[in-house]
Amino acid sequence: MEISRIAVVGGSIGGLTTALLLRDAGFEVDVYERSTKPLSGFGTGIVVQPELVKYLVERTDTELDAISVPSSTMRYTDAHTGDELGTIDAAWRFTSYDGIYRRLHEVFGSERYHLGKTVVGIGQSADHVDLRFADGTDAGADFVVAADGGSSVIRQRLIGRKSDYAGYVTWRGLVSPGAIDQSTWDYFDDAFTYGLLSDGHLIAYPIPPRDGEEGRRLNFQWYWNVPDGAQLDELMTDCNGIRLPTSVHAHQLCVRQRKTLDTRADELTQPFAELVHAAENAFVTIVSDADVEATVYGRIALLGDAAITPRPHAAAGAAKAANDAWTLADALSSEPGHRVESLAEWERTQLAVGRAYLAKVRQMAGRLQTGGDFPPGEPAFRFGLPKIGEPVSAGQP
Numbered sequence: 001m002e003i004s005r006i007a008v009v010g011g012s013i014g015g016l017t018t019a020l021l022l023r024d025a026g027f028e029v030d031v032y033e034r035s036t037k038p039l040s041g042f043g044t045g046i047v048v049q050p051e052l053v054k055y056l057v058e059r060t061d062t063e064l065d066a067i068s069v070p071s072s073t074m075r076y077t078d079a080h081t082g083d084e085l086g087t088i089d090a091a092w093r094f095t096s097y098d099g100i101y102r103r104l105h106e107v108f109g110s111e112r113y114h115l116g117k118t119v120v121g122i123g124q125s126a127d128h129v130d131l132r133f134a135d136g137t138d139a140g141a142d143f144v145v146a147a148d149g150g151s152s153v154i155r156q157r158l159i160g161r162k163s164d165y166a167g168y169v170t171w172r173g174l175v176s177p178g179a180i181d182q183s184t185w186d187y188f189d190d191a192f193t194y195g196l197l198s199d200g201h202l203i204a205y206p207i208p209p210r211d212g213e214e215g216r217r218l219n220f221q222w223y224w225n226v227p228d229g230a231q232l233d234e235l236m237t238d239c240n241g242i243r244l245p246t247s248v249h250a251h252q253l254c255v256r257q258r259k260t261l262d263t264r265a266d267e268l269t270q271p272f273a274e275l276v277h278a279a280e281n282a283f284v285t286i287v288s289d290a291d292v293e294a295t296v297y298g299r300i301a302l303l304g305d306a307a308i309t310p311r312p313h314a315a316a317g318a319a320k321a322a323n324d325a326w327t328l329a330d331a332l333s334s335e336p337g338h339r340v341e342s343l344a345e346w347e348r349t350q351l352a353v354g355r356a357y358l359a360k361v362r363q364m365a366g367r368l369q370t371g372g373d374f375p376p377g378e379p380a381f382r383f384g385l386p387k388i389g390e391p392v393s394a395g396q397p
């Protein structure tokens with residue numbers, strides 16, 4: 001398979017990591033991103049996994065300390081009663097979506113990062129792929145990488161697969177120093193904290209400051225079970241009455257939605273309640289997932305969330321996308337005569353990793369969203385991508 005020009009659809013973590021690696025490998029690479037402006041300013045925290053930062057650490061002068069903060073423990077608390085359920089030593093680092101995205105975008109540059117390009121159609125022949133955009137333009141390439149996320153338009157066009165609602169949503173928020181009591185700040189600083197509930201759970205951990213600021217911020221996620229149908233529709237309807245498909249961002253939330261968040265937070269134990277009340281720009285996102293049978297379709301490859309869409313609980317969704325990028329770049333760097341074979345091998349490994357990860361996070365959700373057994377330090381629930389062949393079950397599901 002002859003390839004010199006590659007189009008990457010979606011310019012988030014998966015797309016940018018892929019584009020950088022393929023450009024380094026000597027391909028001509030263009031990124032087509034739906035958003036009309038760079039994606040900084042959205043998103044909250046991300047747990048650092050080696051795959052996520054591998055490009056920045058190995059191929060740029062980025063220091064891990066400049067883009068992440070460390071912590072030393074994981075704490076498990078009953079978020080209703082405040083009972084401490086256990087603490088383990090666990091040295092994780094945390095970064096922010098913004099920090100990673102901004103740095104990857106900066107390294108790739110803006111010349112071939114095309115904003116405002118929403119792919120609506122795709123077609124291919126034996127030696128070419130065509131992309132059609134919502135603005136009426138089109139572009140061609142020898143190969144296309146679909147890194148267009150969990151609601152991938154390319155996955156839908158190729159195989160009609162949308163992601164499935166997982167039965168719960170997540171509220172996310174950020175808290176700046178000074179917005180909460182020092183004792184509450186100290187409680188959440190230096191730890192990854194689980195707040196377990198009978199019908200959902202919270203997580204909280206520190207992340208780096210905004211660009212140009214000092215210190216740390218705190219971020220939390222609170223997962224609520226919400227049945228599909230009227231209740232979900234009401235929660236996901238913005239202040240203009242529009243039912244949004246994935247997220248209702250802070251500026252789109254109605255007063256009633258924020259009030260519901262604050263009222264429910266009143267029932268949490270003090271540190272969690274204070275954290276949620278103090279959150280700037282809290283927003284709500286649907287949790288969904290998807291599996292696929294194949295990720296290579298001729299000259300098109302699905303990558304990251306556009307391939308297998310996981311849920312967030314093992315903190316490695318972005319690492320999975322980055323890992324897909326590294327392994328795909330290796331496969332495409334093989335001799336033209338071996339590329340079809342290399343891509344088939346890439347697909348096998350990618351699917352094995354993705355499916356094992358999906359099984360792991362579904363199992364975690366089965367415990368975390370129902371008040372099930374979630375023992376401190378349970379090895380099967382350790383963050384990160386599973387090694388192929390690693391068992392995913394921990395006792396009875």
Ligand code: FAD
Pocket residue numbers: 009010011012013014015032033034035039042043044045046096097117118119120147148149150151152153303304305306312317318319321
């Ligand atoms: P995504 O990160 O979902 O990226 C998909 C990209 O494709 C997006 O940039 C999207 O705008 C673009 N796109 C979608 N459809 C089209 C189309 N038709 N044409 C062109 N482009 C298209 N995860 C966390 O753990 N914590 C966070 O705080 C966090 N914040 C995020 C903020 C933003 C703005 C985004 C987009 C994602 C965020 N995520 C966050 C999700 C996380 O990045 C992904 O789950 C994971 O990294 C996999 O990345 P991905 O590149 O495969 O998919």
